Amino acid sequence: EADQQLDIPQTALQSYNQLAWFPGEDPGTDYEVEVGQHSEINDIWSGGGSASAWIYPVDGGAGGAARIFDKDKWLFYLSSSGTKISYTFEHDSSNTTGVTDNAVLTVGEWSHVVINYNSSVPVTDAKIYVNGEEVEVTQTDGSGSYTSDSSDDFFIGNKENGSRTFHGTITEASLWDTVLNQSEVKELYNDGKALDATTHSISNAYLHGYWRNNGLATWTDLSTNSNNAVPLNLTETLLLPAGVDASRDNQGFLMNR
Numbered sequence: 001e002a003d004q005q006l007d008i009p010q011t012a013l014q015s016y017n018q019l020a021w022f023p024g025e026d027p028g029t030d031y032e033v034e035v036g037q038h039s040e041i042n043d044i045w046s047g048g049g050s051a052s053a054w055i056y057p058v059d060g061g062a063g064g065a066a067r068i069f070d071k072d073k074w075l076f077y078l079s080s081s082g083t084k085i086s087y088t089f090e091h092d093s094s095n096t097t098g099v100t101d102n103a104v105l106t107v108g109e110w111s112h113v114v115i116n117y118n119s120s121v122p123v124t125d126a127k128i129y130v131n132g133e134e135v136e137v138t139q140t141d142g143s144g145s146y147t148s149d150s151s152d153d154f155f156i157g158n159k160e161n162g163s164r165t166f167h168g169t170i171t172e173a174s175l176w177d178t179v180l181n182q183s184e185v186k187e188l189y190n191d192g193k194a195l196d197a198t199t200h201s202i203s204n205a206y207l208h209g210y211w212r213n214n215g216l217a218t219w220t221d222l223s224t225n226s227n228n229a230v231p232l233n234l235t236e237t238l239l240l241p242a243g244v245d246a247s248r249d250n251q252g253f254l255m256n257r
Helices: 182-192
Strands: 016-023 032-036 049-057 067-070 074-079 084-090 095-100 111-117 127-130 133-135 137-140 154-156 167-176 207-211 230-232 236-241
Touching (some): 032 207, 049 067, 049 182, 067 167, 074 111, 084 111, 111 182, 127 182
Antiparallel strands (some): 016 167, 032 154, 032 230, 049 111, 049 167, 067 074, 074 084, 084 095, 095 137, 111 127
């Protein structure tokens, strides 16, 4: 009954969340979480797709362009100071890029971010949501058809050559084989208490990958596809104690320890 005694320190007895921490530097070592190349997460933009994550940025990361997601032909990343969020889609002859017009992120705080894109329609239909709300972006349109990413590995928190390390932490990463509409984005945001994506109203049909930050251990794919992610060279973790709800930490994320 020691864990019920208020005058006995309980640090070692409490549940907590352990999140892998990205160092935001490029010292010649690839700090990243590698998912690899799997058919279920290839070309999710064909016909329309979405990518979502909860992020805690410290700054813009390595090169001022820290990757949230990187699959070579498409990128979702921070821009410069870490307060703007950007994307790039590669086309046969050029790139299409977009960046938020205003500083929509706050460093040192959690934000939920979503990108929507349909490679079958004009790229001006690409959208970014922050904390459940669509934000304005300035876009530069490329030309040519979208280039398939089916031969490219998928990374969380860096690009393949290790030169764009995220600085901070990322969790609740998910890929969807459909364009999430406003209400579906809000459902995933869940008023700031990260939703278990497997319980989303359309997860059974469209959730193609879902990774919860598991510290330095394997990030299990919690969708039905079993495309597990492996942290590489990460050594530091962020520890978050349990909150009022015993199933979640004090930031509202489901606990893993």
